[in-house]
Amino acid sequence: KAGVTQTPRYLIKTRGQQVTLSCSPISGHRSVSWYQQTPGQGLQFLFEYFSETQRNKGNFPGRFSGRQFSNSRSEMNVSTLELGDSALYLCASSPAGQFYGYTFGSGTRLTVV
Amino acid sequence: QKEVEQDPGPLSVPEGAIVSLNCTYSNSAFQYFMWYRQYSRKGPELLMYTYSSGNKEDGRFTAQVDKSSKYISLFIRDSQPSDSATYLCAMSDDKIIFGKGTRLHILP
Numbered sequence: 001k002a003g004v005t006q007t008p009r010y011l012i013k014t015r016g017q018q019v020t021l022s023c024s025p026i027s028g029h030r031s032v033s034w035y036q037q038t039p040g041q042g043l044q045f046l047f048e049y050f051s052e053t054q055r056n057k058g059n060f061p062g063r064f065s066g067r068q069f070s071n072s073r074s075e076m077n078v079s080t081l082e083l084g085d086s087a088l089y090l091c092a093s094s095p096a097g098q099f100y101g102y103t104f105g106s107g108t109r110l111t112v113v
Numbered sequence: 114q115k116e117v118e119q120d121p122g123p124l125s126v127p128e129g130a131i132v133s134l135n136c137t138y139s140n141s142a143f144q145y146f147m148w149y150r151q152y153s154r155k156g157p158e159l160l161m162y163t164y165s166s167g168n169k170e171d172g173r174f175t176a177q178v179d180k181s182s183k184y185i186s187l188f189i190r191d192s193q194p195s196d197s198a199t200y201l202c203a204m205s206d207d208k209i210i211f212g213k214g215t216r217l218h219i220l221p
Contacts, residue, residue: 004156033208033209035211041213042201042211042212042213042214043157043201043211043213043214045208045209045210048208056207056208058208090156090157092156100145100147100162100164100205100209101147101159101162102159102209103158103159104149104156104157104158105156106154106155106156107155107156
């Protein structure tokens with residue numbers, strides 16, 4: 001059974017640019033959550049999508065957005081990148097309505113220069 | 114006060130020792146309590162989860178939840194060098210909130 005796939009694995013962007021990250025969940029999982037991981041703040045919840053609808057949102061500025069497609073694949077977008085956006089972005093999927101046992105991908109390492 | 118507090122370590126113990134990792138939390142609405150392990154350059158992987166209070170054992174790992182004290186623990190028996198990783202506690206009501214993780218080093 002394929003795991004959660006995130007692309008790309010590494011990304012270098014310039015301040016002010018925008019970026020789109022992709023996540024393919026485990027087959028059959030309809031919930032996709034996104035987290036930002038930094039050494040200082042740890043794992044911070046960005047948002048969760050379920051059946052193409054944002055079900056929950058963390059405390060991030062509006063520059064961070066996401067969407068989910070009908071096949072449950074998800075993308076997150078960060079506009080007007082700042083140096084502080086450098087982080088590991090992790091996607092996790094879970095079966096419907098399950099608030100435990102998320103399966104994480106290996107993440108996208110974003111570096112903003 | 115942060116919702117979930119976890120000592121970042123690092124924690125270094127000799128191979129074969131019993132390891133105790135802990136977290137405290139403030140939100141009494143949390144229902145599920147989890148432990149994840151994260152190796153370098155990898156995403157977190159679920160080790161164990163517990164619903165509400167009590168103990169759960171899985172091989173060398175035991176998870177304990179004390180909701181009255183808002184305190185959870187993970188014990189690792191007969192620790193191995195391959196257990197060296199960052200351990201993250203997590204808990205959920207309608208979303209999963211993580212501790213910052215404890216870096217664990219098992220010394221051969």
